[in-house]
Amino acid sequence: MATLLRSAVLNPEGYRTVRPAGDGGNGKSHSFSSLAPRLDSIEGKTVYLIDTGFGGSGKFLDQLQAWFAERMPSVKTVRRRKTGNIFRDDTKDLWVEVKERGQAAILGVVG
Numbered sequence: 001m002a003t004l005l006r007s008a009v010l011n012p013e014g015y016r017t018v019r020p021a022g023d024g025g026n027g028k029s030h031s032f033s034s035l036a037p038r039l040d041s042i043e044g045k046t047v048y049l050i051d052t053g054f055g056g057s058g059k060f061l062d063q064l065q066a067w068f069a070e071r072m073p074s075v076k077t078v079r080r081r082k083t084g085n086i087f088r089d090d091t092k093d094l095w096v097e098v099k100e101r102g103q104a105a106i107l108g109v110v111g
Helices: 057-071 092-101
Strands: 046-054 076-081 104-109
Touching: 046 057, 046 092, 057 076, 057 104, 076 092
Parallel strands: 046 076, 046 104
Antiparallel strands: none
């Protein structure tokens, strides 16, 4: 007998809405912030390559930085290592730097 599998596809733009537990079904929900809007192009922009320290992310970002240097030399890449816990947002100073000086960021999460 065949089994029917159903998948839920999450919004790739990162929007999510949650209902607090025990809201009594009153329909109140809380929205979280979304991802930054897409850039039309990264030509001439600064892209931060963030090493999370997880399972080979440094090696991946080495290759990615070399790729940018060879194929998109107008893109400036800046490597930074995320401090703190890999799964927690406890690196506030890094995010401030990325927002002030960069136009894009890539998190190296490999495993």
